[in-house]
Amino acid sequence: MKGERLVELTVNGRGRAVRATPEATLLTVLRDELTLTGAKRGCNQGVCGACTVLVDGRAVRSCLSLALNVVGQEITTIEGLAQSGRLLPLQQSLLSLGAVQCGFCMSGMLVSAFALLQRSPNPTRDETRAALSGNLCRCSGYSKIVDAVCNVGEVTVP
């Protein structure tokens, strides 16, 4: 491809060599080059939130980030949240409360909720709704997702 470059991205704590054109979004590179398909391509316009990842600890849209522009930054995807196969309390809470239906929004929802809990471990419902306002879910109706995020402190991880 024209203008393709070989660069190293730091993804989930590991240096990964990837080929990317200047137009390539981080989302495309994560999914097509690194087969990290957790982040989803919904709108590709930054509206739906399904592609949300962390860059230097902040939730951002991977569809609006160019791969060449995040060289040198720490990228964390949904695949990097659970450590050694153990679910986070947040993930367990979503599971226990049945907050996941089709699951398409869930990677982005989890990453946004994770970023919220990092700065506010016991969020109120309003805080949670505001933090997840950029993540669209078209089937669950949000209530259980908000419940799961707010109740994360009460979850016991098996």
Add this chain to the structure above:
Amino acid sequence: MEFFFPANITEAISLLAERDGARCLAGGATLVAMMNAGLVEPFRLVSLRGFSELGGINVLSDSTVRLGAMTRHAETANSTLLKDGQRVLSAAAGKIANPPVRNMGTIGGSLAFADPAADYLPALMTLDAVIELAAQGSTRRLSIRDLIVDWYTTALEPGEIITAIEVPPAPRGSVGIFEKLERTAGDYAIVSIACVLAFEKGICSTARIAVGACGPGPVRIRELEAKLEGTRAEPDAFLAIGESLAAECGPVDDVRATADYRRLVIPRLVAKAATHARAALGAQS
């Protein structure tokens, strides 16, 4: 497409000036979305991320707050350096899109795109903000009023970039309120109202009101504001000012609302902003 990652602003500007079709990449929240949609195909992208000169919020010696063009919306929304009526800017920043987009988008990028519905525009208008621009070998300063020249059009010349936004101090004891009517949280405004108000012993000492999303640029009319100053500025007076503002705006029909609906809403939203300002002032005293 070419992609450059310059190490300083001088290098960035010369890369931009070097050829037509070069664009600078700030937060990407709008530019990359437009590229994804096939609406723009820049010949060259110049990233502004690799250096710190365009970042950060600082207070100057005269209490002017200076925001680097690369300041993200989230940083502006959370800044404690904006005081009194300057808070209208942080309030507007906090209403832009949603948290992940606020972690990406920058104030310079938003101004350069000049979407008439952008939340910053009426807020900066009420604050008489000054925009600093730089080109090869020169810098200049424009008022926010002079920056926005038409729908999605700024006074930026080719090869020129926005480097900073300066917000003069607002009158001590003033409050800044941003009211946004939106279809759903995070959408572009149907109508937005920015207002900076101060009262002394029940008499309005400062009134600044700007309307956003109702024409090519924000609408603010000093002569109307002056009618409020020196009076008790009762709620009905704000409705009347709002009606005069609505008459001066040039809204259009779009997917969000009709022009008629926008004109109907403007006075009510001005009155609502004034009510919230009164409440905030009451809470302060």
